[in-house]
Amino acid sequence: MLGSTVLEVAVGMSFCYATVALTVSTVQEGLASALHLRAHSLLDGIKTMLNDPEFTGLARQLYGHALVNPHDDGASGDQGALKAKPSYIEPVHFAIALVDAIQTIPGNYTQLGRDIEALPDPQVRRALLGIYQRAGGDMKQFQEGVAGWFDSAMERVSGEYKRRSLMVSVLLTLLMAIMFNIDSIHLFRTLWQHPALVAELGAAPATVDAHAMEQLFALPIGWSTFPPLLDGAFAMQVAGWVITASTALFGAPFWFATLQRVMQLRGTGAKPEEAPHEGRAQVRRSDGGA
Structure with missing residues (x-):
């Protein structure tokens, strides 16, 4: 009983x-x-990753790229003017968009290194130079390295989102x-x-x-x-x-x-x-x- x-x-x-x-x-x-909480969390995570809290540098250029934000016209001057915010970004698309935002001569790997050295933020510059040097002149390998960097950053964002959700x-x-x-x-x-x-x-x-x-x-x-x-x-x-x-x-x-x-x-x-x-x-x- x-x-x-x-x-x-x-x-x-x-x-x-x-x-x-x-x-x-x-x-x-x-x-x-x-409330589009996932989209806001992703945007905040990318702004933190790229040290662009004011959304005036690389983060804004990324969100104007068609691969990252296909539902926006790319003409937004600030965060509030964004017509759409993605809830998820493919790492490979992030890598391609970041390369497009940095490089001044498409496809020129040597010039890409100079463009990275010209970045104003020291932390982002140091991170990308490390990936650039390990890629050994291979653009595809460099993009894979950037995608891996993005994955690691988004794991931290995901962990923070889960803690808030809990x-x-x-x-x-x-x-x-x-x-x-x-x-x-x-x-x-x-x-x-x-x-x-x-x-x-x-x-x-x-x-x-x-x-x-x-x-x-x-x-x-x-x-x-x-x-x-x-x-x-x-x-x-x-x-x-x-x-x-x-x-x-x-x-x-x-x-x-x-x-x-x-x-x-x-x-x-x-x-x-x-x-x-x-x-x-x-x-x-x-x-x-x-």
Whole structure:
């Protein structure tokens, strides 16, 4: 019986966290798309890489190149005038565009070296001269070296973007936990006492649809009275919200994988008897952990 209860609690908790993670991920992707966050992050990363924070030098020339920014007319005088910002740039296209922006005589490798030495920024000049010297006179190898430099810089940009996205996920999960009173402490206590509440839960939801939300609200979450009383029980409720928000640190794939494994384990044994309908209705909604 104890093992069955543990599995049912694990199913209920994992299903809740997986559904919340899926919902938050969907909202976050919508915000990122609407606000063009990836495009802005890429632009900031290139400005940092080329030491062009004012967008007046190499970064502006790159964003005027058709290979880097094909949806812009190349006539933008500043960052705000850009008609489009790419969310992704092929490293080889970046390398070709950078060479085109630097060189004064196309195809002349010797002159390219002089053009690099004439660059005003010492850090960019030093980086490109190192790649130029290692290329040994081969323009293709030089472009591959520049592409590798771009890849390394974008890995750092990607890491920073992921860290910011993780923080946004935690904040969105906390907001959702407060709005729908997804109190992990109360959820655990109720499922431990009434494990049959999760008997009808299905597999991990593939999308945020009405059926997934219906199954989520079959769990003991939600508000029974609002606003809550500011007492000791409310402090426990806040702690439950914080625990729910912290589950965003693991990411949706982790909770989906956990739910699938627990569902497989549960499938090897008998489910607990389903609670009477009246009993389910009484414990369905949270009352702040009381």
